[in-house]
Amino acid sequence: MDAVVKTFPPRADSTQPAAGEPEKARAAYMDKPVTDRPSQDEVEAAVRTLLRWTGDNVEREGLVDTPRRVANAFREMFSGYDQCPAEELGRTFEEVQGYDDMVLVKDIRFHSHCEHHMVPIIGKVHVAYLPAGRVVGLSKIARVVDIFARRLQTQEALTAQIAGVIQDVLKPRGVAVIIEAEHMCMAMRGIRKEGSTTLTTTFTGAFRDHPEEQARFMMMLRNGLAG
Structure with a gap:
């Protein structure tokens, strides 16, 4: 399934704090993890x-x-080790006609590799954020997922990294990330249980502090209103 994008009408009680400068946050993601590669x-x-x-x-x-x-x-x-995810989020748009409610990018397919056995992790990511005066091109969210996925990973770290860079660079009112994935280290070796999936979540800002926002996000995914 291709990635599905959905935006929702602004809520009457939504607020729009000023966005902070992203330079410091972007710098935190600039260092390349690998500096001494073999030939x-x-x-x-x-x-x-x-x-x-x-x-x-x-x-x-x-x-x-x-x-x-x-x-x-x-x-x-x-x-992904040679790319900076923060740079992908560097260009934003402020002409959004007052829109300040949830932006949800659903079903972003990804392939990564487990850092423990170097075998594939295959799944999909759902990302939502609550803009604070500006939005980012929707393809950039998928690019951020790809950059982090193209590194040795754990699913838990991947979930936190995606949410962290979006929160740090865009300064939205909140970010929600859910990853559903199958780990080949479970399917191909060890316990050898094919078809089992792992679900991880990270919520920041309003999604973490206001249960109704988190519930709204989960409802949209569960009911398929984003598809």
């Missing part, structure tokens, strides 16, 4: 070692180019 040759040699460890023949036709392919695939799958 392409070193990576390919490491992959060959792993292939040998499996018991297969690294010289057979089907595996000759596998080290190069794996290195290139890792560069793509973990490209």
